[in-house]
Amino acid sequence: MDLSVKRESLEAMRVFDLAKMPLRDLNSALHAIAPGTNDTRFEVVNPRGSHAVAVGIDQPVTVEVRGSVGYYCAGMNDGGTVTVHGSAGPGVAENMMSGTVVIEGDASQYAGATGRGGLLVIKGNAASRCGISMKGIDIVVQGNIGHMSAFMGQSGHLVVLGNAGDALGDSLYEAKLFVRGEVKSLGADCIQKELRPEHIEKLADLLEKAGITDVRPQEFKRYGSARTLYNFNIDNADAY
Amino acid sequence: MCGIVGLFLKDKSLEPQLGAMLSDMLVIMTDRGPDSAGIAIYGAPSDGRAKITVQSADPKQDFAGLEALLKPVDSSVAVALKSTHAVIETSAAKASAVRDLLAQERGGIRVMGSGDSVEIYKEVGLPKEVVSRFGIRQMGGTHGIGHTRMATESAVTTLGAHPFSTGADQCLVHNGSLSNHNNLRRELVREGMTFETQNDSEVAAAYLTAEMAKGKDLGQALTSALDDLDGFFTFVVGTKSGFGVVRDPIACKPAVMAETDQYIAFGSEYRALVNLPGIENARVWEPEPATVYFWDHEKAA
Numbered sequence: 001m002d003l004s005v006k007r008e009s010l011e012a013m014r015v016f017d018l019a020k021m022p023l024r025d026l027n028s029a030l031h032a033i034a035p036g037t038n039d040t041r042f043e044v045v046n047p048r049g050s051h052a053v054a055v056g057i058d059q060p061v062t063v064e065v066r067g068s069v070g071y072y073c074a075g076m077n078d079g080g081t082v083t084v085h086g087s088a089g090p091g092v093a094e095n096m097m098s099g100t101v102v103i104e105g106d107a108s109q110y111a112g113a114t115g116r117g118g119l120l121v122i123k124g125n126a127a128s129r130c131g132i133s134m135k136g137i138d139i140v141v142q143g144n145i146g147h148m149s150a151f152m153g154q155s156g157h158l159v160v161l162g163n164a165g166d167a168l169g170d171s172l173y174e175a176k177l178f179v180r181g182e183v184k185s186l187g188a189d190c191i192q193k194e195l196r197p198e199h200i201e202k203l204a205d206l207l208e209k210a211g212i213t214d215v216r217p218q219e220f221k222r223y224g225s226a227r228t229l230y231n232f233n234i235d236n237a238d239a240y
Numbered sequence: 241m242c243g244i245v246g247l248f249l250k251d252k253s254l255e256p257q258l259g260a261m262l263s264d265m266l267v268i269m270t271d272r273g274p275d276s277a278g279i280a281i282y283g284a285p286s287d288g289r290a291k292i293t294v295q296s297a298d299p300k301q302d303f304a305g306l307e308a309l310l311k312p313v314d315s316s317v318a319v320a321l322k323s324t325h326a327v328i329e330t331s332a333a334k335a336s337a338v339r340d341l342l343a344q345e346r347g348g349i350r351v352m353g354s355g356d357s358v359e360i361y362k363e364v365g366l367p368k369e370v371v372s373r374f375g376i377r378q379m380g381g382t383h384g385i386g387h388t389r390m391a392t393e394s395a396v397t398t399l400g401a402h403p404f405s406t407g408a409d410q411c412l413v414h415n416g417s418l419s420n421h422n423n424l425r426r427e428l429v430r431e432g433m434t435f436e437t438q439n440d441s442e443v444a445a446a447y448l449t450a451e452m453a454k455g456k457d458l459g460q461a462l463t464s465a466l467d468d469l470d471g472f473f474t475f476v477v478g479t480k481s482g483f484g485v486v487r488d489p490i491a492c493k494p495a496v497m498a499e500t501d502q503y504i505a506f507g508s509e510y511r512a513l514v515n516l517p518g519i520e521n522a523r524v525w526e527p528e529p530a531t532v533y534f535w536d537h538e539k540a541a
Contacts (some may be wrong), residue, residue, distance in 0.1 A: 049511035068510050068524075087524065089510060090494060108494065108526055127526050128491055146491075147529060 012041055019046035023053065030080075033059045049089065054082050057099070074101045077118060093120045096137055109146065112139045115156065121210045128165065131158045134175050140210040150175055151187065159206050161215060169223055173230070177223040178203055180215065188239045189229040195222045241390045242415040243269025243508045244402075246476040248383040248483035248535055251502035254517075255284075259379030263371040265505070265512040266386040270367050272508055273390030276401035277370040278362025280411040280478055281384040285356035290335040292328040292354040293361070294342065295398055299324050302348045309345060313337045323373045324398070325352065325361050332356070350399060350436065355409030357382075357480055362401035382537060383483050385476050385506075387413035393421075394439040404442045406433065407449035409480035414441035415493045415508060416472035424468070444469060448477060462486040462532040474527075476506050477534075484534035491529035498522040504535055 016026040026044060033039060037059070044065045047053050051071040054063045057080035065073070068086035078097035087105030096115040103111075106124035113129065115137025122130075122139070128146035131139050134153045141158075147165035150158050153175025163181035170187020176199070177190075186192075195218070203217035229236055245265040249255055259281060266277065296302035303326050307319040314334035320327045330338045335354065342349050353360035361374040367388045371377060387402035394400045403411035418424075421440035424447060429435070433446045447468065451461035458479050465475070465486060474493040477484040485506055487495055498505045498513050500522045507513045510524070527533055 048514040049509055070509055070511055087510070106524075106526070108496075109492070128529065147489075 013043055014039070014041065015043045015045060017045050018048065018050055018053075023050055027052070027055060030054060030057050030059075030061065030063070033061060035059060047086070051089070054080070057082070060099070068105065077101060087124065088122075093118070093137075096120065106143070107141075111141075112137050115139070117156075119206075119209055125162070131156070131175070134158065138206055138209075140206055140212070142210075142212065144181070147184075148187070150177055153177070157202065157206060159203065159210075159220070161212070169225070171229060172223075172225040174225060176202075178220040179223065180220045183221075183223070186223065189226045190223055191226045193222045193224045195220065241272040241508075242402075243272030243388040243512070244386065244413045244415050244474065244476050244506070245269060245508070245512050246383075246385040246413075246478070246483060246485070246506035248504040248537075249381075249502070250504070254502055255382060256380040258381040258384055260377040261516065262384045262386055263367075263377045264515050265507060266367045266371065266388060268512050268514075269388050269508055273388045274366055275389045275391045275396045276362065276364045276398070277367040277386070277388045278360065278401045278403050278413075279371065279374075279376050279384060279386040280353065280358055280360045280403040280405070281376070281379050281381040282357045282409070282478060282480065283359065283379070283381045285480070288332050290330055290332040290354065290356060291359060292330070292335065292339060292342075293325060293352040293359050294328060294349045295325050295352050295362075296346075296348050296350070297324070297398070298348055299326070302346050306346070310338055310341060313341055322361070322375060324363060325374060327359055353403075353405030353409075353411055355480060358405065358409045358411060358478070360403055360405055360411060362387075362403065363398055364396060364401065382481075383478060385411065385413050385478050385483075392417050393441070394437055397437075399437050400439050402441060403478075404439070404445035406442065406446040407452065410445070410449055410452070410478070412441065412445040412448065412475055412477045414444055415474045416488070418444060418469055418471035418473065420470040440471070444473065444475060452479075458482045458484045458536070459532050459534040462534065466530050466532070474508070479536075481537040481539075482534055483536075484532065485527055486532050487527055487529050489530040495527050496524065497527055497533070498524045 040061045042063045047067045049070040053069045053073045055075040058078045060079045063082045065084045070089040072091045074082040075094045077099045080099045083102045088107045090108045093101040094113045096118040098117045102121045107122045107126045109127045110129040111126045112120045114133045120139045122141045125143035126145045130145040130149040132151045134156045136156045138157045144162035154173040160179045164183045166185045167187035169190030200217040310317045314330045318329045402413045405411040418440040421443040448461045474487045
């Protein structure tokens with residue numbers, strides 16, 4: 001009988017149709033996965049802009065989302081691989097710990113905010129505040145990013161193949177920013193820095209992980225903190 | 241929060257469905273604000289005729305014999321009752337005389353909006369209740385805007401609900417909060433504008449009306465708003481033939497737009513747009529901060 005075949009394919013890919021079942025079913029199933037299970041492939045259809053799709057993953061699962069999502073998709077991801085075959089609303093991959101999140105379309109504001117690890121790849125554009133308060137996440141944006149991106153970024157890398165909006169890297173700590181196109185303006189305490197061999201090596205690594213083969217690391221400019229605002233100094237009062 | 245939606249049709253064959261499409265968009269946005277809801281619909285204007293949408297907290301009393309009361313001023317007047325609202329259709333020449341008589345004889349009646357083509361319906365309650373109470377789904381039109389409110393700046397009342405209309409065929413919905421509205425209101429009062437509420441969004445609407453009265457088009461008025469309004473805002477604005485969108489320079493209030501050959505649509509979130517025809521292949525984008533977008537049926541024609 002081909003029942004066994006059917007059962008196998010069901011295990012191979014569990015499909016959640018959000019037009020027919022509540023979001024809670026999907027997220028509960030993702031949270032119920034025990035370590036070491038084979039049940040690791042998920043597909044989400046008809047997301048229709050839903051909020052909080054595939055948040056709180058803590059196992060190395062693969063989630064393919066067929067369509068556009070709303071707020072906070074793949075938030076707090078810890079080890080999962082989430083691909084959105086569409087665009088993402090505000091706060092995609094917010095506070096990611098580890099794993100990979102790929103957005104095939106555009107991302108709205110504060111993509112990758114406060115992320116502590118993992119890789120976020122946005123194939124279109126990201127809006128304002130991309131990577132705000134990033135704390136170790138790596139973000140690769142193939143299009144442009146909006147204003148106030150990497151605000152107070154503490155660590156991790158933000159790689160932008162297109163242009164950056166106003167006030168890039170305002171009040172930046174030690175996040176490293178790489179922009180291939182134009183930067184509309186730099187934020188307080190953010191300066192252009194030398195692109196040294198170790199940065200080229202890191203860029204090459206991130207571009208490869210993001211699947212980008214037609215761009216050379218040498219085409220980017222590096223931006224980082226001037227480190228003048230780390231501690232309050234009355235002489236810098238105008239810069240805060 | 242607040243949820244706002246807007247729809248500007250390019251394809252005339254969709255016009256009979258405008259009310260239904262806009263209602264669906266607004267109802268999906270309900271969880272962005274449950275306090276009150278409103279919709280403005282622009283129908284086809286007919287030459288020499290004007291519409292006045294009015295509201296009463298006591299429609300039984302205030303609307304009783306309304307048509308008979310107005311007939312002596314304008315024999316062509318027609319009153320259509322819709323729950324707490326009524327649409328008074330008059331000859332354009334007699335519209336202000338009709339309004340004067342209303343103010344004099346029926347003090348409980350408030351004007352929601354007036355003009356050649358706009359009808360405005362707003363009430364306390366959930367969007368699905370508001371759209372069904374006024375039969376919005378059955379309405380056709382060329383463009384429209386809607387709002388579901390989470391109140392911050394003034395009381396939850398019918399008059400505090402959006403859209404705000406402060407000039408003929410003009411109306412505005414707002415997600416955000418203004419910080420200089422009190423001062424601006426004083427300045428506009430000095431210029432002769434009148435206000436019904438303490439609401440910040442009404443000030444934004446009146447500001448645009450005052451700017452357009454100085455000869456600016458909608459796009460130019462929205463550009464001035466970027467200089468003169470302080471605070472958070474995503475505005476969607478309608479005029480007799482136009483439709484505009486602007487966000488403040490910080491742009492933390494969400495906005496998504498979609499365009500196809502058939503329409504231009506606005507939603508606070510993508511969810512609001514998912515039922516529109518051909519959305520899968522629409523150009524979908526997030527409007528840029530401090531950037532004015534506007535479209536005009538007359539200029540397009």
